[in-house]
Amino acid sequence: MDEQPARVVWARGAVATDRCPVSEVSAESIALIQEFQAWKLFGSVDVFALPARTVEAFFILENELRAEMKSEHQ
Numbered sequence: 083m084d085e086q087p088a089r090v091v092w093a094r095g096a097v098a099t100d101r102c103p104v105s106e107v108s109a110e111s112i113a114l115i116q117e118f119q120a121w122k123l124f125g126s127v128d129v130f131a132l133p134a135r136t137v138e139a140f141f142i143l144e145n146e147l148r149a150e151m152k153s154e155h156q
Contacts, residue, residue, distance in 0.1 A: 095153065114139040 088100035099106075118140050121127050129137050 115143065118143045 090098045090100060092099050092103050114136065117136065121140060129140070132140075
């Protein structure tokens, strides 16, 4: 049986996938994104009081947000 090459179903910038990205997002990831959004809106959270995993997620999300904003202005 000849297999067809995988087709891109979602792409953004330099990122692409052949699977639905929604099915790859875990409940924990959604919770971290929501916590990040609250942190951005209300601020004043002591990052030293947060779990390292949360701080790392915030760092990644902030870098991605800045890259997205930068690409919009170019």
